[in-house]
Amino acid sequence: MAFYVAQFLSGLSQAASLFLVAAGLSIIFGVTRIVNFAHGSFYMLGAYLAYMMADMWSGAVGFWGAILLSALTVGLLGVAMEVLLLRRLYRSPELFQLLATFGVVLVVQDVALAIWGPEDLLGPRAPGLDGVVRIFGLPFPQYELFLIVLGPAVLGLLWLTFHRTRWGTLVRAATQDREMTAALGVNQTWLFTSVLFLGSALAGLGGALQIPREAVNLQMDINIVVEAFVVVVVGGMGSVTGAFLAALLIGQLQAFGILIFPGITLVLVFLVMAVVLVVRPYGLLGRAPATARGESHALEPPLYPAGRGLQFAGLALIVALIALPAVLGDYALVVLTEVLILALFAASLHFIMGPGGMISFGHAAYFGLGAYGAALLVEHFDAGMVTGLVVAPLAAGVGALLFGWFCVRLSGVYLAMLTLAFAQIVWSVAFQWYSVTGGDNGILGVWPAAWASPKWVFYYLTLVLCTGGVLLLRRIIFAPFGYALRAGRDSPLRSDAIGLDVTRYQWLAFTLAGTFAGLAGGLYAYAKGSVFPTLLDIPISVDGLVMVLLGGVQTLSGPIVGAAVFHGLETEMVRYTDYWRLLLGLTIILLVLVFPQGIVGALQSRLGARFSPRLREQVAR
């Protein structure tokens, strides 16, 4: 009994800090509609700053002063990010800000590494709260009890702020309808900046409060941002009270899950999120967004079939790709092979994000399913490469068919989070099912057939399959199926009214995208000779997103250019510097600022007329 009470209490204290971070994320998303990946980085910075300050000053004043001051400092960093970066991007396509915040994540990673080093840092105990109290005879830290009280206290303060102050009223109004709020004379710039301050400060506070509890390290950011997203989505985006309830739920799951289902702890949280989203598509306390308002930039420009200019450029590219092995060494060929594979992966993600209008945070699932599909055949059935490459897309397609059925019932960030949940479930299966998948040892020895083992042969094989896949996807976009898909994206109601089953088209598109991602994954397995659970993990999904957004989500060539630029940059930078994340992050930020429509998007608006005959006609008129 006493043990369970203690477990329950530690679940509550876990929930408190999770709530702080999630509340900040929820507030920021509510008003600015920005999916802020950097929120976890602010949490981590809060912890590092508090550690540093508490280390410099001693005593109770020093400790608590350090906590508060680091929260304020992180709040100001949030302001800096808004003023210097996000503010310039509010008119960019939806989700482009996500790319910018991802750049910030990379930069913060390396800055923290440079300042505080890679070691775990242990902070001091909280003065005045460093003892234990006995609960049913078992010792329980006072500090944890303090956190348990703090959670509801912060919830109360936030509630009062949002319901009893003019600022809070304006924030709630802007959460619902930014454009109308502006038309009533409210300066959004100022509102956004202040919201970023509050949200980031909450993240910083959440991080700072961790220092007596756990070691500060460089992995804090990704872990917490994923958990915080889960909490926000389970609670309902924009609902602070919902975030509180969800944090309680997740906290208890983590406390008790390990006792009841030790085998699936990693995935329990995501399983619960999937169940909540399937039952309540907008989270516990969330409501269906009243038709998205004031997002005039969300107007998607039409896509045009390639004009003669682009056809020529595409042909020239293919000819160049065919000719390259003659001049390139093995290393360059390997990199180029990877770029081709990633281009197909990015194109398949773009297929559902662009024409399909569905954002996926978990596209790695299908890449990984393809890779594992091939590798498992090799491992357990001694299958050959051709069989593997046939099975890879099929395995991923079946996975996408299954998961997609649930996902396409949702939309926006909820859909994205459900895709992430499924990806994490697949990942944890691969990670924990040692007897079949080898766990984190992966599966080795997935080599191409003898005839395809020379680097140049495998390169040509990849070239044929990836070019074919990309062209096929392109063809589908301009087929009636693609028109129906885009119609469903632009106006689901009208599409329904003219007899298009939008959900069904989206489901099919999701399955197709998964299938092509699986083909890419299968090729990747043979290119690398091995598969690991990391192929299914969040960073691969994020890489896909970055490639699509970097290239330009509203263009068809975007994902290919994005894949080449991103993978090329990454490969080169890793070679030359330890601080490649910093460089890559800064490059992404710079690209985002210079090309707020994505690289190809920017090229199009400059050279568009030359590349597409129909566009030229329109401009001429």
Next chain:
Amino acid sequence: MTGQMLTIEKLNSFYGRAHILFDVALEAARGEVVALLGRNGAGKSTTFRSIMGLVESRRGHIAFAGQDISRRPPHEIARLGLGYVPEDRRIFTDLTVMENLEVGRQPPRREGASWTPERLFALFPNLAEMRDRPGGRMSGGEQQMLTIARTLMGNPAMILLDEPSEGLAPRIIEMMAHAILELKKEGVTVILSEQNLHFASVVSDRAYVIEKGRIRYQGTMKELAADEDVRRAYLTL
């Protein structure tokens, strides 16, 4: 100060690559009620949205109370004293009546009416009984009143009313007409867009007729009422 409250010259607006408004010119004198008439899709709402700076791409000259507002962002335009009541009302459904009014509140101006919730409740008595009701739980007519009251909280010198009679019961339309005439008495300049010619003729001094993004006719309300040809060409279905 001259008598002109709003002067629009050569206004051209675009949605993406689509050209919506063509050289629209429009004027409203201080204290005047002007009707902008036209069928669905003629460009009435786009004209209002362009004036408020809510259309991404607009060209032309827009002067409000002697100041050029053609390049200003929406919140600055609103703060200069130009109120906007959108066609679809856009009440903040999660906020109560009082909170909706609070969002619209701006400091009083040197000249012109200064509105308080109490004065607005006198103008729209229905609202007085539902101060703490969320906007989402009000009838269409009540929402229409609230959206006008919300805009008046900014103490505008002029308001743009986009189809104020649309979808309302006859009794509510009468109340709207009464409210608009009250505003006129207070010295507020009003431009309202309408398809309902009868409603417009009750409250307006002058009228413009817009079709396919071009102004086709302008004159006093009386002249328009007498001009069967214009009415048939641009207004009747």
